[in-house]
Amino acid sequence: MAKFERIVILTGAGISAESGIDTFRDAGGLWERHRIEDVATPEGFARNPDLVFGFYDARRAALKSVEPNPAHRALARLEAEFPGELLLVTQNVDDLHERGGSRDVLHMHGELSSALCTACEMRSPLDVPLLDRPACPVCQAPTLRPDVVWFGEMPYRVERIYAALGECDLFVSIGTSGAVYPAAGFVQEALMNGARTLELNLEPSEGSRFFTESRHGRAGEIVPQWVDEVLGS
Ligand code: OAD
Secondary structure, eight states: OOOOSEEEEEEOTHHHHTTTOOOSSSTTOHHHHSOHHHHSSHHHHHHOHHHHHHHHHHHHHHGGGOOOOHHHHHHHHHHHHOSSEEEEEEOOOSSHHHHTTOSOEEETTEEEEEEEETTTOOEEEOOSOGGGOOOOTTTOOSOEEEEEOOTTSOOTTHHHHHHHHHHOSEEEEESOOSOSTTGGGHHHHHHHTTOEEEEEESSOOTTGGGOSEEEESOHHHHHHHHHHHHHTO
């Protein structure tokens, strides 16, 4: 593998699949069993908050019985040992990158382990069910919602991500179908700025043609292999 100095990595649900977390669009995935309009839009939340609270409470509870897999751990090793700059962006709301050892993770779609207050707009750690209507630890109002970016909302820290995409010499997409923007457009942004682009996914994603190189397989196998190549070990 050529030498790179600035790497941006984007991960999606596929990197957590081997840990036992359902993806969204694979057969049997979350969006086959739940309607996006009901559980992942501000309108769905306004219509039936308890349904939305129950959906994200169950996903947060499920995190307790899963573990990071070799792909998460390999990216943590890359962060620790890569001498250049690395930005790890995830669309995932689970905490498996952190539990796998990554220190600096940009959760562009939010996190299950925090809540967002609709009154004061502060984000706070969350470890009780939202269905219990806990008070916001900052303003004390009972106005918490999942700290998850829904369809029609702006992902977190997009400016920071685009700045890194403008400077990176390698963009790597791992375990994402490339169906949801703006994340799906990161590959074209990186390509336009002269970066090499690498896809590590079970199958070709929707934007597969924009990748300079594609490797298809299970993240738990192909991600550690790639990290070994980058670190020259
Ligand atoms: P998807 O479910 O759309 O795509 C998961 C991708 O992972 C697919 O391309 C699979 O082929 C691949 N995959 C499955 N198992 C894998 C494995 N073991 N190793 C490698 N790849 C594997 O999930 P995302 O692309 O993450 O947003 O979805 C993007 C966004 O859509 C999510 O963040 C979520 C969802 O709606 C919000 O909720 C805002």
